[in-house]
Amino acid sequence: MNLTGLTDLPDSRGHFGPYGGIFVAETLMAALDELRVEYDRARSDPAFMAEFEYELKHYVGRPSPVYHARRLSEAYGGAQIYLKREDLNHTGAHKINNTIGQALLARRMGKKRVIAETGAGQHGVASATVAARYGMECVVYMGAEDVARQSPNVFRMKLLGATVVPVSSGSKTLKDALNEAMRDWVTNVESTFYILGTAAGPHPYPMLVRDFQCVIGRECLVQMPELAGRQPDAVIACVGGGSNAIGIFHPYIPHEGVRLIGVEAGGCGLASGKHAAPLNAGAPGVLHGFRSYLMQDENGQIIETHSISAGLDYPGVGPEHSYLKDAGRAEYVVINDDEALAAFHDLCRFEGIIPALESSHAVAYARKLAPTLGQDKIILVNLSGRGDKDINTVARESGITL
Amino acid sequence: MSRIGQTFTALKAHNRKALIPFMTAGDPGKGLTVPLMHVLVEAGADIIELGVPFSDPMADGPVIQRASERALANKVGLKDVLAMTAEFRKTNTTTPVVLMGYANPVERMGYETFARAAQAAGVDGVLTVDIPPEESAGVSDVFKAHGLDPIFLLSPTTPESRVEQVAAVADGFIYYVSLKGVTGSASLDTGEVARKLAMVRKHCKLPVGVGFGIRDAATAEAVARIADAVIVGSRIMSEIEAAPEGECTNRVKHMVAELRRGVDAASK
Numbered sequence: 001m002n003l004t005g006l007t008d009l010p011d012s013r014g015h016f017g018p019y020g021g022i023f024v025a026e027t028l029m030a031a032l033d034e035l036r037v038e039y040d041r042a043r044s045d046p047a048f049m050a051e052f053e054y055e056l057k058h059y060v061g062r063p064s065p066v067y068h069a070r071r072l073s074e075a076y077g078g079a080q081i082y083l084k085r086e087d088l089n090h091t092g093a094h095k096i097n098n099t100i101g102q103a104l105l106a107r108r109m110g111k112k113r114v115i116a117e118t119g120a121g122q123h124g125v126a127s128a129t130v131a132a133r134y135g136m137e138c139v140v141y142m143g144a145e146d147v148a149r150q151s152p153n154v155f156r157m158k159l160l161g162a163t164v165v166p167v168s169s170g171s172k173t174l175k176d177a178l179n180e181a182m183r184d185w186v187t188n189v190e191s192t193f194y195i196l197g198t199a200a201g202p203h204p205y206p207m208l209v210r211d212f213q214c215v216i217g218r219e220c221l222v223q224m225p226e227l228a229g230r231q232p233d234a235v236i237a238c239v240g241g242g243s244n245a246i247g248i249f250h251p252y253i254p255h256e257g258v259r260l261i262g263v264e265a266g267g268c269g270l271a272s273g274k275h276a277a278p279l280n281a282g283a284p285g286v287l288h289g290f291r292s293y294l295m296q297d298e299n300g301q302i303i304e305t306h307s308i309s310a311g312l313d314y315p316g317v318g319p320e321h322s323y324l325k326d327a328g329r330a331e332y333v334v335i336n337d338d339e340a341l342a343a344f345h346d347l348c349r350f351e352g353i354i355p356a357l358e359s360s361h362a363v364a365y366a367r368k369l370a371p372t373l374g375q376d377k378i379i380l381v382n383l384s385g386r387g388d389k390d391i392n393t394v395a396r397e398s399g400i401t402l
Numbered sequence: 403m404s405r406i407g408q409t410f411t412a413l414k415a416h417n418r419k420a421l422i423p424f425m426t427a428g429d430p431g432k433g434l435t436v437p438l439m440h441v442l443v444e445a446g447a448d449i450i451e452l453g454v455p456f457s458d459p460m461a462d463g464p465v466i467q468r469a470s471e472r473a474l475a476n477k478v479g480l481k482d483v484l485a486m487t488a489e490f491r492k493t494n495t496t497t498p499v500v501l502m503g504y505a506n507p508v509e510r511m512g513y514e515t516f517a518r519a520a521q522a523a524g525v526d527g528v529l530t531v532d533i534p535p536e537e538s539a540g541v542s543d544v545f546k547a548h549g550l551d552p553i554f555l556l557s558p559t560t561p562e563s564r565v566e567q568v569a570a571v572a573d574g575f576i577y578y579v580s581l582k583g584v585t586g587s588a589s590l591d592t593g594e595v596a597r598k599l600a601m602v603r604k605h606c607k608l609p610v611g612v613g614f615g616i617r618d619a620a621t622a623e624a625v626a627r628i629a630d631a632v633i634v635g636s637r638i639m640s641e642i643e644a645a646p647e648g649e650c651t652n653r654v655k656h657m658v659a660e661l662r663r664g665v666d667a668a669s670k
Binding site for chain 2: 013021022023024025026027028029030031169170175176179182183186187188189190283284285286287288289291294296298299300301302303
């Protein structure tokens with residue numbers, strides 16, 4: 001496999017092989033073109049990149065540490081498990097890396113109003129945070145269903161000055177919030193910057209979100225040799241839209257010896273049909289402006305997804321993951337709700353870390369993989385977010401009344 | 403010449419403008435779509451735009467979103483829409499039918515398979531909202547090879563430099579979206595639209611239809627004065643939505659007849 005070629009994507013029109021692209025109505029074409037041109041300028045502008053790095057260091061608290069989870073490794077009985085602590089970032093997840101980058105772009109383009117979609121609320125909070133930080137108006141679209149199950153994050157967004165708009169169309173979850181954000185953007189395209197939360201959507205979003213999130217993997221490339229004496233044998237990350245995963249995978253793509261493993265939400269199990277695992281059980285299609293693997297029925301209608309974690313509850317996946325799957329450079333597996341919940345408790349009890357339910361999927365796969373590898377092997381898990389937002393869900397699933 | 407081309411040529415010969423009503427297939431009921439298509443024609447439609455229901459209609463406002471949801475609840479998909487067109491064609495061989503929808507149902511069926519089936523059913527044109535010319539390489543050619551006119555959108559945000567590029571792949575007519583927003587948005591500025599159409603016509607010889615924001619005889623007349631076709635969707639779907647059971651046909655007939663009077667008033 002020619003590994004270096006894999007990092008040269010996308011092409012100038014946003015294609016990762018057959019995936020990606022720009023599938024939007026005409027009204028947005030000019031805005032996407034403007035964004036592509038401005039981002040090209042920004043990333044070769046040392047002043048822009050210096051400000052981005054300054055903000056990551058002094059506002060977000062980067063670099064986030066890598067931590068050797070010794071007790072967890074011992075309990076799982078095999079490979080050594082290291083955690084990339086994105087949960088320690090300001091606002092509690094990797095999402096802020098991207099929202100800072102996009103807010104700086106918005107400011108550069110003279111846009112005073114930003115909009116965002118959110119599922120679990122982490123991207124909504126990260127967007128509201130940067131809007132407050134840079135003095136912008138912020139509107140967050142959130143499925144009515146998610147507003148109900150993630151109420152602490154809704155309140156956080158409001159505290160930060162954002163307007164949260166519940167979306168009651170379709171399945172009332174993340175995909176519908178994204179539809180509504182697109183509708184807002186098409187209406188207010190001249191005044192508004194759309195801060196897309198994951199490495200998906202029309203070009204150039206999958207590329208620019210990846211680029212902003214790649215700080216995760218680049219730090220690991222330096223930190224792992226310092227801490228463990230070498231690069232890991234496997235990198236594991238959860239995949240909803242896939243921004244934390246592509247952020248840690250991408251810098252590792254040329255490192256042939258490193259397995260890249262994305263973990264999709266298996267929900268109640270693939271056989272039940274109640275899951276959010278398009279790479280494992282979907283088919284290629286077009287949604288939300290790009291081509292990728294999708295959860296869809298035989299008529300091409302998008303089907304409702306299920307996951308215990310709202311952040312993974314999405315029927316599509318970033319186009320670069322579809323490409324890496326077909327190219328065989330990354331593997332994609334599933335972890336069911338119950339396995340994720342068990343891993344959530346493991347990390348709480350063995351390491352004193354309360355992980356997000358999304359990230360718990362990655363930990364759960366480490367639990368499966370570690371015993372199959374020797375104790376001299378190294379697994380790096382991207383702990384993409386902290387789990388404070390999930391305590392109500394976990395209590396309910398565990399039959400506990402708070 | 404395609405049925406769409408013939409329609410515009412005939413209208414032009416009589417100094418008339420086209421009225422193109424839109425209707426979501428399968429709403430309010432699966433069995434009502436074909437009768438409603440005939441009603442549209444009786445009331446004055448020159449071309450019918452038939453909406454293919456999709457679970458995630460990103461470019462549509464609440465009225466057409468709800469129509470799409472009701473159609474999906476009635477289990478209407480792309481195959482059914484093709485069957486409805488074939489049924490309509492049994493008694494009407496002159497009124498062009500344009501399918502309007504999103505890429506994924508067509509992508510899932512396969513572009514070649516779809517194009518062959520659409521041609522056999524008597525479809526004349528296809529507008530896939532989320533396939534811009536940049537992504538249409540291959541798609542438009544397949545459509546054209548099966549006698550389907552690929553219809554494309556232009557919008558207020560389309561730069562002049564792009565119009566030629568769109569015109570190069572488009573056929574049948576151009577759909578000019580009168581305003582920034584989703585279907586069913588409020589008011590349109592005909593002065594602004596007229597200025598934009600003058601620019602479009604410099605680069606494009608196809609007839610130009612204008613849609614979004616047309617809701618009565620007066621707005622239909624105003625648009626008919628500057629465009630080759632008047633396209634109306636949400637206004638008709640809101641009549642269907644509001645109609646008590648059994649009233650749907652009458653409501654649609656009256657609405658389209660009113661729009662027809664508006665369009666014809668522009669030719670006087």
